[in-house]
Amino acid sequence: MKVLITGGAGFIGYHTAKVLLARGDEVVLVDNFNDYYDVALKRKRAALAVADGAVLYECDISDYGALEQVFVQEKVDKVFNLAAQAGVRYSIENPFAYVQSNVLGFVNILEICRRQGVKDIVFASSSSVYGENEKVPFEEDDRVDHPISIYAATKKSNEEMAYTYHHLYGLNCTGLRFFTVYGPWGRPDMALFKFAQRMKAGEKIPVFNAGKMSRDFTFISDIVQGVVASLDRPFGYEVFNLGRGEVIQLTSYIEALEKHMGFAADKDLLPMQPGDVPITSADVSKAKNMLGYDPKVSVDEGVRLFVEWFNEYYGV
Numbered sequence: 342m343k344v345l346i347t348g349g350a351g352f353i354g355y356h357t358a359k360v361l362l363a364r365g366d367e368v369v370l371v372d373n374f375n376d377y378y379d380v381a382l383k384r385k386r387a388a389l390a391v392a393d394g395a396v397l398y399e400c401d402i403s404d405y406g407a408l409e410q411v412f413v414q415e416k417v418d419k420v421f422n423l424a425a426q427a428g429v430r431y432s433i434e435n436p437f438a439y440v441q442s443n444v445l446g447f448v449n450i451l452e453i454c455r456r457q458g459v460k461d462i463v464f465a466s467s468s469s470v471y472g473e474n475e476k477v478p479f480e481e482d483d484r485v486d487h488p489i490s491i492y493a494a495t496k497k498s499n500e501e502m503a504y505t506y507h508h509l510y511g512l513n514c515t516g517l518r519f520f521t522v523y524g525p526w527g528r529p530d531m532a533l534f535k536f537a538q539r540m541k542a543g544e545k546i547p548v549f550n551a552g553k554m555s556r557d558f559t560f561i562s563d564i565v566q567g568v569v570a571s572l573d574r575p576f577g578y579e580v581f582n583l584g585r586g587e588v589i590q591l592t593s594y595i596e597a598l599e600k601h602m603g604f605a606a607d608k609d610l611l612p613m614q615p616g617d618v619p620i621t622s623a624d625v626s627k628a629k630n631m632l633g634y635d636p637k638v639s640v641d642e643g644v645r646l647f648v649e650w651f652n653e654y655y656g657v
């Protein structure tokens with residue numbers, strides 16, 4: 342199959358492209374290479390995917406005309422939409438960046454798919470839609486109508502708009518609620534990468550809520566397995582949690598990083614940040630039953646693999 346991956350120079354997009362290309366699928370990448378984090382890292386990921394056979398377009402999904410041209414040119418079978426402004430904390434300061442990419446950009450994707458006859462769409466939602474849900478683990482049927490950040494609100498809106506396009510035009514839309522994804526070629530704005538960089542520079546690491554936050558940390562290869570299964574199995578409209586299904590305190594995550602970096606971090610204990618949630622916890626039984634999703638990588642092993650990559654990438 343021929344798959345268009347938007348946000349294809351990003352962390353999850355790059356890893357998905359690599360797996361699809363390795364099994365013989367054709368891959369088209371779209372990315373605007375914005376400077377929210379180190380653009381050189383995005384360029385390197387994209388260059389690796391292109392070397393493996395991907396076709397790359399530098400294009401913003403909020404530019405309807407430019408995006409439509411890519412569809413007309415490439416005649417793809419399926420779309421995996423990852424292009425979005427990510428990050429909870431940044432969304433407090435920069436709401437319009439989220440509306441531009443995550444709302445307008447996503448409607449462009451749906452509308453172009455409808456007009457160009459592309460029926461199957463998989464798109465990135467987020468565990469953040471659960472907000473301050475107190476019932477753990479989080480299940481797909483839980484109420485998710487109290488998002489506590491603009492980022493979460495835009496992801497929730499994606500699920501609703503996708504449902505509408507499914508209902509009106511019969512598009513197959515699968516939304517994936519990713520739970521804190523980490524691993525090699527990861528995102529420098531996320532905790533693990535940021536902590537490793539600060540530790541390497543001999544700087545303090547900022548630990549919000551004094552580390553008393555729990556997350557369902559999910560290794561990238563497990564996420565990609567769930568993504569590929571979703572691309573292979575279109576449903577009418579479904580939403581799935583993709584997490585590891587195991588909750589770890591931030592303090593234990595840092596301990597794993599310290600173990601594999603080989604030294605202790607100097608910690609700056611800070612208060613909880615607005616928009617942050619105290620816990621995320623995924624019930625992944627729906628994804629297991631319907632997608633054959635099977636997360637395998639423990640946090641200890643995943644952090645080890647990240648540190649191995651980090652040291653090689655930065656020549657440590």
Ligand SMILES: NC(=O)c1ccc[n+]([C@@H]2O[C@H](COP(=O)([O-])OP(=O)(O)OC[C@H]3O[C@@H](n4cnc5c(N)ncnc54)[C@H](O)[C@@H]3O)[C@@H](O)[C@H]2O)c1
Binds near residue numbers: 372423518521528
């Ligand atoms: N990594 C996680 O833990 C996580 C968790 C939940 C949800 N998600 C979602 O998964 C998706 C991918 O996340 P990621 O970690 O790979 O992030 P990422 O930032 O590495 O990848 C997103 C890519 O999209 C590109 N992009 C952004 N806006 C664009 C636009 N308007 N047009 C074209 N390209 C654009 C960026 O340049 C970037 O390369 C995002 O939608 C994110 O919200 C990620």
